[in-house]
Amino acid sequence: MIDRSVPPAGVVVGVDGDPSTLRAVGWAAREADRRHLPLDLVQVLPPSHRPDDELYAPTGRALSLLEQARRIAAVDAPDLTIRLSVVDGVAGPALVATAQRAHLLVLGSRALDGALDLTLGRTLVHAMSQGICPVIVVPPRWDPVEAHTGAVLVGVDGSPESHGAVAFATDVADRWRVRVTAVAVAPRREPDADGEARRRVIAEARAGMLERHPGVRLHETVAHGTPSEELLREARRGAALVVLGSRGRGALVGTLVGSTSQAVVRAAPCPVAVLPSRAAARWIAPETVWAEEGV
Numbered sequence: 083m084i085d086r087s088v089p090p091a092g093v094v095v096g097v098d099g100d101p102s103t104l105r106a107v108g109w110a111a112r113e114a115d116r117r118h119l120p121l122d123l124v125q126v127l128p129p130s131h132r133p134d135d136e137l138y139a140p141t142g143r144a145l146s147l148l149e150q151a152r153r154i155a156a157v158d159a160p161d162l163t164i165r166l167s168v169v170d171g172v173a174g175p176a177l178v179a180t181a182q183r184a185h186l187l188v189l190g191s192r193a194l195d196g197a198l199d200l201t202l203g204r205t206l207v208h209a210m211s212q213g214i215c216p217v218i219v220v221p222p223r224w225d226p227v228e229a230h231t232g233a234v235l236v237g238v239d240g241s242p243e244s245h246g247a248v249a250f251a252t253d254v255a256d257r258w259r260v261r262v263t264a265v266a267v268a269p270r271r272e273p274d275a276d277g278e279a280r281r282r283v284i285a286e287a288r289a290g291m292l293e294r295h296p297g298v299r300l301h302e303t304v305a306h307g308t309p310s311e312e313l314l315r316e317a318r319r320g321a322a323l324v325v326l327g328s329r330g331r332g333a334l335v336g337t338l339v340g341s342t343s344q345a346v347v348r349a350a351p352c353p354v355a356v357l358p359s360r361a362a363a364r365w366i367a368p369e370t371v372w373a374e375e376g377v
Contacts, residue, residue: 092119094181095188097151106190106220107151108158115159122165123151126173134171135179144168174208188218210328213358220353232320233263237313240283243327246362248287251325252295261299267309280304310345317350325355
């Protein structure tokens with residue numbers, strides 16, 4: 083018997099009827115197995131008379147859909163502990179609440195180098211701005227055969243969110259036994275030909291991270307141009323994961339998700355991890371914050 087009163091503490095995946103979410107299930111199953119964590123497959127149902135944000139056992143069509151997702155997860159990780167649940171409410175807030183104690187929240191994207199679908203866009207934007215854990219967005223063209231191949235690419239701009247992104251990227255690279263490529267992008271008009279100022283930004287962001295993960299190789303790249311374009315250019319050279327803060331240093335006050343994060347999520351050839359502000363804070367000082375929160 084599953085105790086559904088306890089929020090999931092493993093990897094949570096949002097599942098709906100779109101085939102794109104099944105790619106997300108495959109990625110999440112592999113990562114949960116690698117981390118020795120349980121996998122929670124969750125479908126959000128429309129608001130009803132039941133309390134929102136509480137997990138319930140699925141029935142009917144929801145059960146059929148989640149069982150299909152379970153079969154896909156079992157192919158990638160046959161020994162994985164998998165829980166199927168539904169929750170009532172609005173998709174974005176419901177998934178964020180469900181993943182309040184999770185290590186990762188994984189979502190699929192219908193985007194194909196264009197504008198995000200309106201409904202899915204709202205879900206993604208809410209999760210990417212309000213989530214408490216890193217939010218992984220898996221593109222529909224992600225190939226599971228190429229999972230965890232290539233570097234972990236992280237964008238660095240000196241913002242607190244990017245510091246958390248570097249910490250998370252370094253941890254993932256250590257688990258996957260790949261290198262981290264830290265990318266700092268300066269405007270084309272900036273007179274910084276040798277990139278020294280941008281390299282200082284990278285150095286500040288990675289301070290202490292390599293001490294926690296001494297075996298991780300770090301490659302630094304300084305580019306000139308538009309951050310999203312340069313990050314996507316680097317990702318297309320072969321990245322396993324792109325890691326970003328939800329808002330960069332240049333984001334407008336009050337902006338939920340920065341334009342760079344949105345542009346990269348729309349067009350990246352690989353999964354993208356976005357760290358909302360609260361998730362970034364947890365990753366900057368994980369031992370202290372998680373101990374205080376009891377996670």
